[in-house]
Amino acid sequence: MAQIIDGKKLAEKLQKETAKQVNTLAEKEIYPGLVVLLVGENPASQIYVRNKERAAKKIGIHSEVKRYPESITETELIREIEQFNQSDEFHGILVQLPLPDHIDEEKVLLAINPLKDVDGFHPMNMGRLFAGMPHTIPCTPYGIMKMFEEYDIPLAGKQAVVIGRSNIVGKPMAILLLEADATVTLTHSKTKDLAKVASKADILVVAIGKGHFVTKEFVKPGAVVIDVGMNRNEDGKLIGDVKLDEVEPIASYITPVPGGVGPMTITTLMQQTVECCERQVLNHE
Numbered sequence: 001m002a003q004i005i006d007g008k009k010l011a012e013k014l015q016k017e018t019a020k021q022v023n024t025l026a027e028k029e030i031y032p033g034l035v036v037l038l039v040g041e042n043p044a045s046q047i048y049v050r051n052k053e054r055a056a057k058k059i060g061i062h063s064e065v066k067r068y069p070e071s072i073t074e075t076e077l078i079r080e081i082e083q084f085n086q087s088d089e090f091h092g093i094l095v096q097l098p099l100p101d102h103i104d105e106e107k108v109l110l111a112i113n114p115l116k117d118v119d120g121f122h123p124m125n126m127g128r129l130f131a132g133m134p135h136t137i138p139c140t141p142y143g144i145m146k147m148f149e150e151y152d153i154p155l156a157g158k159q160a161v162v163i164g165r166s167n168i169v170g171k172p173m174a175i176l177l178l179e180a181d182a183t184v185t186l187t188h189s190k191t192k193d194l195a196k197v198a199s200k201a202d203i204l205v206v207a208i209g210k211g212h213f214v215t216k217e218f219v220k221p222g223a224v225v226i227d228v229g230m231n232r233n234e235d236g237k238l239i240g241d242v243k244l245d246e247v248e249p250i251a252s253y254i255t256p257v258p259g260g261v262g263p264m265t266i267t268t269l270m271q272q273t274v275e276c277c278e279r280q281v282l283n284h285e
């Protein structure tokens, strides 16, 4: 039976450390600030944003959520971002995704000052990560790396399979695993014999966004299984991409949904807000 990786507990521990850092900065009259831009009424986004606000408050990070109507134009949104780029109050800027269809996500992400890009989605920060010179790192894969560290899960020389190739999770996850000396296979919707490829993995990270997609056929006995999925089933219940009841008996470690990856994403966001602040105010590298 797999050991459960308790993301909630680890998140609480790391958030306490970040709170201490925030206190130390406050002694120097430095107050990290995060602004979250939320466009429209996407229900999932509303929940994410509320959780981010709650965590920031607990840690003592100054945070504000700016809400904009679905009808805001791309130009108007970019103008808002440019104002926050200039502000001394906010060291981190996060534009909650997805954006409405009439707004070009790439243009919006390019408008964020890379030094304030707490999500690590700006091509400059993606490139830095790719080149092995990271500043900010996408929060979900970064949080997953911290889980491996906390649970002493070795990565060097292991076969890692990532399912899903998004800029937010899959691609940066593959790079981080590669940097940790794993042998990485990045799979996606066009991958042939996905279950067979996945079943070779010592480390399996699933970020495909399809509820209970990964069954026991995808999992090698003893594998470490990380479930990034956040899906609703017919009853409105939150479920992962992995069929936990089938996979838990054969895996060595597994993350639950909820209480696994989600809280870690928020935690790394808070840590990176503090790091961005230090980089801007103290000119840290």
Ligand code: GUN
Residues within 6 Å of the ligand: 094, 095, 096, 097, 098, 119, 139, 140, 168, 265
């Ligand atoms: N939408 C889903 N996940 C994320 C995330 O990590 N950051 C942002 N900005 N939007 C998201």
